[in-house]
Structures are given as structure tokens and as C-alpha cells.
Amino acid sequence: MxxxxxxxxxxxxxxxxxxxxxxxxxxxxxxxxxxxxxxxxxxxxxxxxxxxxxxxxxxxxxxxxxxxxxxxxxxxxxxxxxxxxxxxxxxxxxxxxxxxxxxxxxxxxxxxxxxxxxxxxxxxxxxxxxxxxxxxxxxxxxxxxxxxxxxxxxxxxxxxxxxxxxxxxxxSQIPEVAEDKPAIGLSMFGVTTTCVNQLISALEADYDCLVFHATGTGGRSLEKLADSGMIEGLLDVTTTEICDLFMGGVFSAGEQRLDVIARTALPYVGSVGALDMVNFGAPDTVPSAYRQRLFYEHNPQITLMRTTAEENARMGRWIGEKLNRSRGPVRFLLPEGGISALDAPGQRFHDPDADAALFEALEQTVEQTPERQLIRSPHHINDPAFAAQLVEQFRGVMATHSRRSH
Incomplete structure (x- = not known):
């Protein structure tokens, strides 16, 4: 035709x-x-x-x-x-x-x-x-x-x-490339790049790694491809777009973020990457209600605001309810050492109490089963040991999914 x-x-x-x-x-x-x-x-x-x-x-x-x-x-x-x-x-x-x-x-x-x-x-x-x-x-x-x-x-x-x-x-024809490796989707932000790069290095021999920038549109694109059947598993390390949804930042992916794991039953390994920050534009665009908060100027066009314990608890409950609707294998990892490059000892957003509120809200909300598990890790999100845990869990859920598919 x-x-x-x-x-x-x-x-x-x-x-x-x-x-x-x-x-x-x-x-x-x-x-x-x-x-x-x-x-x-x-x-x-x-x-x-x-x-x-x-x-x-x-x-x-x-x-x-x-x-x-x-x-x-x-x-x-x-x-x-x-x-x-x-x-x-x-x-x-x-x-x-x-x-x-x-x-x-x-x-x-x-x-x-x-x-x-x-x-x-x-x-x-x-x-x-x-x-x-x-x-x-x-x-x-x-x-x-x-x-x-x-x-x-x-x-x-x-x-x-x-x-x-x-x-x-x-x-003009685009040269065909043999697509012999299953495609997987990964979410990344600047402050979780170290983690995601390690994941790619560990997985690229077996998977076609598609990385999405968590800027609102990135999260929606990740889930659109998952819905279309072009992705076979999700390594959703960076869920920061939820901060912008809750606090009115510029990178929200909307209320539907994470719904894909209920719609598709795809193997899902996620984490709390960059849930310590809300993204605004230049400093003069920050809503007046937030003017007394803790900020970090990422660049002249992007101003980051540290989330509070109360905000983190709200997001933890919201995420937990989304995970409870999952139909496929889910592993959600909690890096106790910090959730972004700015949330590490000595860094501007380091706040163990705020992180603890996030983790506790998730644990109180998620209905854990053999299929749906929260996993605490003592490591920082960008530590090699945390990346190794993510890879181990991802290979596990992919193997389980593959056996069931056959």
C-alpha cells in the first residue's frame, strides 16, 4: 500500500x-x-x-x-x-x-x-x-x-x-538495525545521572537502554512507550516529577504518573530519585509562599527547592497507593544514604529526617506481597553498591516475567 x-x-x-x-x-x-x-x-x-x-x-x-x-x-x-x-x-x-x-x-x-x-x-x-x-x-x-x-x-x-x-x-529510509535486545526504560535527572550511567553499563549488553529525562514530558514519554508495547521493563529510578506535581513546579508529569504499572503489568523497579527537590524557573518565578524555603540555583533558569518532611510523607503515601494498584512484579528501593547528588552528607539538601518521613510513609502505605516489595538500602542513590542492588532486582523481575510469558 x-x-x-x-x-x-x-x-x-x-x-x-x-x-x-x-x-x-x-x-x-x-x-x-x-x-x-x-x-x-x-x-x-x-x-x-x-x-x-x-x-x-x-x-x-x-x-x-x-x-x-x-x-x-x-x-x-x-x-x-x-x-x-x-x-x-x-x-x-x-x-x-x-x-x-x-x-x-x-x-x-x-x-x-x-x-x-x-x-x-x-x-x-x-x-x-x-x-x-x-x-x-x-x-x-x-x-x-x-x-x-x-x-x-x-x-x-x-x-x-x-x-x-x-x-x-x-x-529517505532510516537504516535498519537488528533489534535483537529487549528495550527497557530508565528515568534520569542530573542529580541521579551517576546512578543511571552505572545501570546502563551493567545492562547494555543485554538490553537496549532508553533513558528519559525526568522533566515532566520525559516521564510521560516513558509511559507512552510502555503503553505502546515498545518497552519490556522499567527502571524508574528518578520519580522527581511527583514533587513538581504536588508543589507546583515546572516539571510535573501529571496525576497519571506511575499508572502505567497498573495498566501494563510490566516488570517495574523504581526508586525515590530526586524526590528531595521541586523545580522552578529563575529565582523571581518562585511562588511567594515558598520564599523562606531552602533553595539551590541549578542554573540561571532553574531554581531547586528542598522538600520538607511533611511534603515527603504526602508523596510517599501517593506513590504507595499507585504501587498497590500494580499488576506485575514491583521492587521499590529506598536509598537511606541520600536520594540525589544534593542529598548527601555535606551537600545543601542533606536532610535525613525528611528522607525518613518519605520512607516511613511508603512503608506504612505499600501492601507488600511476594510480587510487590519495598527494599531499604543503606547506600546513597549514586553509590555503586546501590546501582548493583537495582541491577540485581531488575534482572530478577525480568527473569520472573520471562518465565511466566513462556
Whole structure:
């Protein structure tokens, strides 16, 4: 089956741009079709896939999409597109174009596609904070410079470049590499890098080690790949994103963090890496309620705040409840010597009492079974001995999972 480039936009307002993109892709030897996601019923005669066809995929039917309320109509069309796009068997790659409304409409559907499927968004808001649109996906965003409101000397160049970029993604083959090792996911932060590097050294001969930076998006990406079946085990050493969820930091992965171990039953070995810190931006962005707390300036753009015993106890209970919902083998290790590079004797965030509150809350909450175990360790998280314990536990749960699978 021929792979086709899908071009998505609101034909009632973006017909000339979509037509131009199709011409550029066709000239480059790539078949392309235009998908209308407009809600005004006028595709200007350019759509290959009508808005009605997309709207028919809304769970509550097309009447939910075509309503006399622009906000509700756009939200409903976004939901319909999210259901429709992943069902396209001939989809080779996809490009969306739009302003803030069009970007918000198209991005959720692109996030539904597998990692590696070419996906590009030309948007008026691509020079700002694009995290809410890209999320844990590999969407490439290109700033439109001028508004997406007709063709001109700037938009032709930007859209032409976008078309050629998508053509290159579709036409250029990525060399195949024999994937003979199972992939595993590891979470890392700067203050747990020493630990994770040791894990990679110990495991890379047997596993393809995929490391995710625990910046909120990183945690969501780790769990997205686990949900998609591309990861066979998790070494979730760095759960710091939970601090930002609780205390309003900038690197939250959301309430759903850790839910993947209940959804997938994958072998899971975790720890409390960097749960001693909340991440804020520059010092003047720290909420006034926290101004008297203990801080560390990681760099001019990132300010770290030490968590308290009370905050750690809350997080320990939350994590424990998540672990209790697990369906696969779980080992969760507690490094008594410190939970980050900043939480070691002589370092700024060293606070054994705060760490103890975290460990005790976990022990009081987790319902331990042969499958689900908390393991205390006397070592610091970055000590070689702690890494060795993590490796031992991980190999154990992977072996158990493998025997059951066969």
C-alpha cells in the first residue's frame, strides 16, 4: 500500500495553503491528500477527505461536531480527528497547519500516532511554549512567521520548506538495525545521572537502554512507550516529577504518573530519585509562599527547592497507593544514604529526617506481597553498591516475567 502524506487544516480558512502544500509534495514525488477539519461546511473544493467523514468518528456522532458554538465545535472536531487519524492504514506522515485554534485541534490526533511516524505542525504559536501541544510525542513544530492566512512571499517559503521536510522524512529510509535486545526504560535527572550511567553499563549488553529525562514530558514519554508495547521493563529510578506535581513546579508529569504499572503489568523497579527537590524557573518565578524555603540555583533558569518532611510523607503515601494498584512484579528501593547528588552528607539538601518521613510513609502505605516489595538500602542513590542492588532486582523481575510469558 502506498504511503500518503496527510495534510490537515480547516479548508474554510486555509484552502490556499493546503493546496500549495499538496502541490509541493506532489512535485517532490509524494502522494498527498487534504483532510478538512473545518466546522463551517465549506471546503473550498480542495478537500480529499471531508469534515463530515472525520466528524463521523466522534464517539457521540457528527451532530456533536456541527453545532452553533465555535468553541464546542472545535473541541468536538479535535476529538473526532483523534479517533479518525490513527485508523488510516495508508498514512505515511502527516502535517497540520493553523493558528492557536487549529494547532489545539490537530495536535491531540498527532499525539495518538506511534513514535517514529513523521508528524509536523506549522503553527503561529510554535515560537512559544509548545509543551502542551507536543506532549510526550515526537511532533516537529515550525513557526509560520506570518499568520496562516493566505499565501505571500514569507508563507510560501515557510510552507515550502515544511513540505520538503515532510517529503524527506517519507522518502529517505532510516537504516535498519537488528533489534535483537529487549528495550527497557530508565528515568534520569542530573542529580541521579551517576546512578543511571552505572545501570546502563551493567545492562547494555543485554538490553537496549532508553533513558528519559525526568522533566515532566520525559516521564510521560516513558509511559507512552510502555503503553505502546515498545518497552519490556522499567527502571524508574528518578520519580522527581511527583514533587513538581504536588508543589507546583515546572516539571510535573501529571496525576497519571506511575499508572502505567497498573495498566501494563510490566516488570517495574523504581526508586525515590530526586524526590528531595521541586523545580522552578529563575529565582523571581518562585511562588511567594515558598520564599523562606531552602533553595539551590541549578542554573540561571532553574531554581531547586528542598522538600520538607511533611511534603515527603504526602508523596510517599501517593506513590504507595499507585504501587498497590500494580499488576506485575514491583521492587521499590529506598536509598537511606541520600536520594540525589544534593542529598548527601555535606551537600545543601542533606536532610535525613525528611528522607525518613518519605520512607516511613511508603512503608506504612505499600501492601507488600511476594510480587510487590519495598527494599531499604543503606547506600546513597549514586553509590555503586546501590546501582548493583537495582541491577540485581531488575534482572530478577525480568527473569520472573520471562518465565511466566513462556
Amino acid at each position: 502506498q504511503s500518503i502524506a496527510y495534510l490537515i487544516g480547516t479548508c474554510d480558512t486555509k484552502a490556499s495553503e493546503l493546496r500549495y502544500l499538496r502541490e509541493r509534495l506532489t512535485a517532490a514525488g509524494v502522494a498527498a491528500c487534504i483532510v478538512d477539519v473545518g466546522t463551517q461546511g465549506d471546503d473550498q473544493g480542495v478537500a480529499d477527505v471531508s469534515a463530515a467523514e472525520v466528524a463521523a468518528c466522534h464517539p457521540e456522532g457528527p451532530a456533536t461536531v456541527f453545532v452553533n458554538d465555535r468553541g464546542r465545535a472545535v473541541a468536538a472536531m479535535a476529538e473526532a480527528l483523534r479517533h479518525w487519524l490513527p485508523t488510516r492504514r495508508d498514512l505515511g506522515g502527516v502535517m497540520g497547519i493553523g493558528g492557536s485554534g487549529g494547532t489545539a485541534l490537530i495536535a491531540p490526533a498527532l499525539r495518538e500516532l506511534d513514535i517514529g511516524v513523521p508528524k509536523l505542525l506549522v503553527s503561529t504559536i510554535a515560537s512559544g511554549n509548545v509543551a502542551p501541544y507536543v506532549g510526550p510525542s515526537d511532533i516537529a513544530m515550525l513557526y509560520s512567521v506570518t499568520d496562516v492566512a493566505g499565501l505571500n512571499r514569507i508563507s510560501r517559503r515557510v510552507l515550502g520548506n515544511a513540505a520538503h521536510a515532510l517529503a524527506g522524512m517519507l522518502q
